[in-house]
Amino acid sequence: MELQIFLSNEEIKYISIYKQIKQMVLTKQLLAHEKLPPKRILADQLNVSVQTVQTAYEQLLSEGYIYSIERNGYFVSEVEYPYSFEEQFEPLEEIQNDINKKISFQNGQVDGTLFPFNIWSRYGKEYFQPSIVRNAKWQGEAILRNQIARYIRKAKGIDCQPRQIFIFDGTQQQLKMLVQFLNPKNVGIENPGFHRIYHTFKQLQLEPKFVKIDEEGCIVPKVLIELLYTTPAHQFPTGSIMSISRKTELLKWATNNQSYIIEDDYDAEFRYKGSPIPPIAQLDYDGRVIYFGSFSKTLIPSLRISYMILPHHLIESFEQFMQYEKSTVSRLDQIILAHFMKDGHFEKHISKMRKVYSEKRKHLIEEIEKNLGDKFKITGDDAGLHIVLQLPNELTESKAIEKANLANVHIDSFSQFDRSDHTSNKVILGYGSLSLEEITCGIKTLSEVWF
Amino acid sequence: MELQIFLSNEEIKYISIYKQIKQMVLTKQLLAHEKLPPKRILADQLNVSVQTVQTAYEQLLSEGYIYSIERNGYFVSEVEYPYSFEEQFEPLEEIQNDINKKISFQNGQVDGTLFPFNIWSRYGKEYFQPSIVRNAKWQGEAILRNQIARYIRKAKGIDCQPRQIFIFDGTQQQLKMLVQFLNPKNVGIENPGFHRIYHTFKQLQLEPKFVKIDEEGCIVPKVLIELLYTTPAHQFPTGSIMSISRKTELLKWATNNQSYIIEDDYDAEFRYKGSPIPPIAQLDYDGRVIYFGSFSKTLIPSLRISYMILPHHLIESFEQFMQYEKSTVSRLDQIILAHFMKDGHFEKHISKMRKVYSEKRKHLIEEIEKNLGDKFKITGDDAGLHIVLQLPNELTESKAIEKANLANVHIDSFSQFDRSDHTSNKVILGYGSLSLEEITCGIKTLSEVWF
Numbered sequence: 001m002e003l004q005i006f007l008s009n010e011e012i013k014y015i016s017i018y019k020q021i022k023q024m025v026l027t028k029q030l031l032a033h034e035k036l037p038p039k040r041i042l043a044d045q046l047n048v049s050v051q052t053v054q055t056a057y058e059q060l061l062s063e064g065y066i067y068s069i070e071r072n073g074y075f076v077s078e079v080e081y082p083y084s085f086e087e088q089f090e091p092l093e094e095i096q097n098d099i100n101k102k103i104s105f106q107n108g109q110v111d112g113t114l115f116p117f118n119i120w121s122r123y124g125k126e127y128f129q130p131s132i133v134r135n136a137k138w139q140g141e142a143i144l145r146n147q148i149a150r151y152i153r154k155a156k157g158i159d160c161q162p163r164q165i166f167i168f169d170g171t172q173q174q175l176k177m178l179v180q181f182l183n184p185k186n187v188g189i190e191n192p193g194f195h196r197i198y199h200t201f202k203q204l205q206l207e208p209k210f211v212k213i214d215e216e217g218c219i220v221p222k223v224l225i226e227l228l229y230t231t232p233a234h235q236f237p238t239g240s241i242m243s244i245s246r247k248t249e250l251l252k253w254a255t256n257n258q259s260y261i262i263e264d265d266y267d268a269e270f271r272y273k274g275s276p277i278p279p280i281a282q283l284d285y286d287g288r289v290i291y292f293g294s295f296s297k298t299l300i301p302s303l304r305i306s307y308m309i310l311p312h313h314l315i316e317s318f319e320q321f322m323q324y325e326k327s328t329v330s331r332l333d334q335i336i337l338a339h340f341m342k343d344g345h346f347e348k349h350i351s352k353m354r355k356v357y358s359e360k361r362k363h364l365i366e367e368i369e370k371n372l373g374d375k376f377k378i379t380g381d382d383a384g385l386h387i388v389l390q391l392p393n394e395l396t397e398s399k400a401i402e403k404a405n406l407a408n409v410h411i412d413s414f415s416q417f418d419r420s421d422h423t424s425n426k427v428i429l430g431y432g433s434l435s436l437e438e439i440t441c442g443i444k445t446l447s448e449v450w451f
Numbered sequence: 452m453e454l455q456i457f458l459s460n461e462e463i464k465y466i467s468i469y470k471q472i473k474q475m476v477l478t479k480q481l482l483a484h485e486k487l488p489p490k491r492i493l494a495d496q497l498n499v500s501v502q503t504v505q506t507a508y509e510q511l512l513s514e515g516y517i518y519s520i521e522r523n524g525y526f527v528s529e530v531e532y533p534y535s536f537e538e539q540f541e542p543l544e545e546i547q548n549d550i551n552k553k554i555s556f557q558n559g560q561v562d563g564t565l566f567p568f569n570i571w572s573r574y575g576k577e578y579f580q581p582s583i584v585r586n587a588k589w590q591g592e593a594i595l596r597n598q599i600a601r602y603i604r605k606a607k608g609i610d611c612q613p614r615q616i617f618i619f620d621g622t623q624q625q626l627k628m629l630v631q632f633l634n635p636k637n638v639g640i641e642n643p644g645f646h647r648i649y650h651t652f653k654q655l656q657l658e659p660k661f662v663k664i665d666e667e668g669c670i671v672p673k674v675l676i677e678l679l680y681t682t683p684a685h686q687f688p689t690g691s692i693m694s695i696s697r698k699t700e701l702l703k704w705a706t707n708n709q710s711y712i713i714e715d716d717y718d719a720e721f722r723y724k725g726s727p728i729p730p731i732a733q734l735d736y737d738g739r740v741i742y743f744g745s746f747s748k749t750l751i752p753s754l755r756i757s758y759m760i761l762p763h764h765l766i767e768s769f770e771q772f773m774q775y776e777k778s779t780v781s782r783l784d785q786i787i788l789a790h791f792m793k794d795g796h797f798e799k800h801i802s803k804m805r806k807v808y809s810e811k812r813k814h815l816i817e818e819i820e821k822n823l824g825d826k827f828k829i830t831g832d833d834a835g836l837h838i839v840l841q842l843p844n845e846l847t848e849s850k851a852i853e854k855a856n857l858a859n860v861h862i863d864s865f866s867q868f869d870r871s872d873h874t875s876n877k878v879i880l881g882y883g884s885l886s887l888e889e890i891t892c893g894i895k896t897l898s899e900v901w902f
Contacts, residue, residue, distance in 0.1 A: 062692070062694075064695040089604060090612070093614070095613045110584065130564045131563075133884075134884075135753050142547060143548075149543055153540060161541070173779060176627075204631075243515030244514050244530055245529065273513070300584040301585060302778075324646065326621055330753060330781055
């Protein structure tokens with residue numbers, strides 16, 4: 001039988017033969033167990049070398065489209081599906097980037113314009129070479145663990161060693177590994193609290209218990225909780241700052257119950273009233289505290305570098321648990337960050353940003369007082385990159401957000417972080433990424449649409 | 452009472468006062484409820500302004516170290532723990548990098564010397580600006596999802612759209628999210644197979660069922676499996692390449708049982724005999740296949756970028772499941788990679804590396820034949836970056852590895868990937884990262900110590 005095969009100069013001949021026979025097999029133009037023409041005959045027909053046909057047949061054979069019977073020839077295999085080639089595909093529908101025209105008071109954003117891109121790039125140029133091709137160890141690059149330990153000891157007064165420090169690609173990721181490692185049945189979170197943390201626990205098939213917040217932050221739990229997630233330095237979202245006595249009470253609770261406390265210091269470097277606050281981890285002698293740190297607020301979120309500090313007694317079993325894991329953070333970025341810290345740029349940057357954010361905060365408060373007046377109360381502004389704005393009774397949270405949206409101003413609801421029945425009438429205004437002009441413009445707009 | 456406070460020019464005065472009183476409180480030099488000196492008196496004693504003392508007292512007050520009674524004064528709070536300051540810490544013990552003097556045939560390594568660092572850096576310079584400061588969307592940067600879709604459609608003949616593509620920071624991470632999303636009770640893996648995948652399932656509290664491998668790769672399962680992990684293009688570790696008929700049988704099994712197949716194409720770009728093999732996903736009309744791809748072998752592992760292609764019908768519920776997640780891959784790297792692909796460098800690089808690896812493979816096989824002889828059988832060498840070496844009976848796997856180690860040559864055991872009782876006498880030789888000279892040297896050394 002003669003196969004209808006078309007050869008051109010555009011494609012290597014054996015590939016054309018292979019492809020077209022394959023197509024015929026898949027579309028059942030050639031039926032199962034039909035005999036293919038002998039190589040010599042097909043070669044003659046197509047005016048190619050026998051070697052060319054042989055290569056095509058060998059490819060079809062190795063992939064199972066045809067089979068051979070010794071001294072008998074080649075036959076079509078049984079295959080089931082119809083073919084599909086790119087020209088048959090639906091046209092590709094590209095995903096477009098969102099175009100964001102709003103003034104966004106979204107919480108948790110940083111000011112990227114002041115990040116020292118040139119300094120970071122210089123390190124990148126220096127360290128981007130074959131030696132960084134292999135993955136970092138799963139614990140993190142040694143030089144970075146060493147630097148973070150140095151920084152933590154100095155800036156936070158936490159007595160820790162580099163071997164207690166483990167590098168991850170984000171708070172949620174390290175929380176997941178920690179939970180899978182500790183395998184608690186009862187976990188607790190602050191309420192109001194980080195919604196992402198709540199959903200992370202749920203994803204892990206846990207039902208978190210809610211622990212109330214008062215003016216000192218998270219209260220001492222009254223129910224069984226083996227792992228408690230807290231934000232003591234700057235409670236999210238209320239902004240409460242935990243006192244030393246509450247911290248020691250929590251530690252006492254944890255020690256008595258052999259529970260663990262996750263202390264998430266997510267934006268603790270930015271404190272506007274007074275010196276930085278001693279973390280619970282500084283006072284922890286029983287190894288109850290797991291300290292979470294991140295570079296998302298101090299540097300830029302898109303780097304995706306975070307770390308946790310484990311108590312000494314958990315190190316060995318955690319390393320055992322994690323031994324088949326791979327590092328999840330770009331090794332180059334880890335090395336760059338380590339040198340960036342070692343050469344003092346990190347602390348310089350934090351220092352600079354603290355002044356910048358302090359100015360934005362001051363400006364935001366002034367604009368609110370000027371344009372919105374004293375019916376709107378500001379709380380939680382002692383630290384961090386957001387404030388809580390209590391709305392007057394006549395303006396509900398949902399109305400406030402709706403009107404803001406219509407005017408192209410994005411604000412976050414408070415209630416998305418509150419899982420109690422308690423109705424609060426508050427919104428959250430993040431100010432990290434806005435310029436002073438945008439802050440003015442945003443607040444002025446809100447004052448127009450809210451009245 | 453007079454407090455012993457020392458002021459110097461090195462530290463801001465209110466900070467010194469605050470620190471030292473705090474220290475006294477924590478070390479119980481000042482007892483609970485002791486009255487502190489009035490501000491005016493302490494200011495006189497220390498020869499500072501009343502404002503300075505006031506600031507220090509306010510800090511101590513806000514942190515709860517002291518409390519105040521109106522018109523009565525300031526008193527020491529009750530606190531429990533002894534203090535700990537950096538000077539009290541154990542000296543910091545830095546972690547050192549491992550020094551690796553071995554010739555390593557470790558599997559899965561790539562040749563980093565030929566990665567186009569300068570081209571990548573050029574893109575980095577261009578795109579490293581304030582616009583990349585915010586996290587990418589959790590699904591991945593749009594431009595990268597678009598590029599990967601283009602590449603997959605062209606190079607793999609899989610009819611997919613960008614919206615089916617989700618970017619992650621490694622195969623294990625996307626597997627974890629997929630498993631938590633699908634929540635299967637019965638999962639299956641190939642045996643022999645990737646040990647990391649086995650341990651990932653175990654970490655998620657699943658007991659994977661083992662599916663045998665024959666010369667066509669993974670067989671059709673005979674037991675209930677809802678999610679089956681496979682490496683059809685190049686079975687790890689045996690190297691079998693799955694035929695089209697086996698692929699269609701697996702698809703039929705998956706369709707009949709409404710099961711899912713993960714097709715991990717971890718090193719499918721490097722095929723040395725014939726054209727690239729059509730993936731199962733190319734033939735999948737029922738949406739049973741989840742395709743896993745990674746840039747670890749085609750580019751460099753330390754980038755930490757991988758992706759999965761979900762069937763259309765899973766997209767909506769997956770997006771719902773993942774809505775509180777954050778991106779885990781550096782946004783800058785995603786943007787660089789997208790442009791790197793768009794401008795043709797990716798395909799150029801793969802093409803170049805295919806030749807390079809082909810040459811290393813050929814050289815490895817020649818050296819083995821020359822130095823070890825035909826008692827050693829090579830299998831699984833049709834693709835990828837490693838071969839399987841069957842040892843002669845008189846040389847056990849453990850002895851072979853032990854002798855190699857003593858001679859500073861690292862080789863991987865085969866049995867670490869095999870969880871059956873079947874004893875095999877094989878080792879794995881990866882060759883991706885070795886130069887031709889190192890291959891020669893390594894094999895010569897093995898021939899010396901193995902005989």
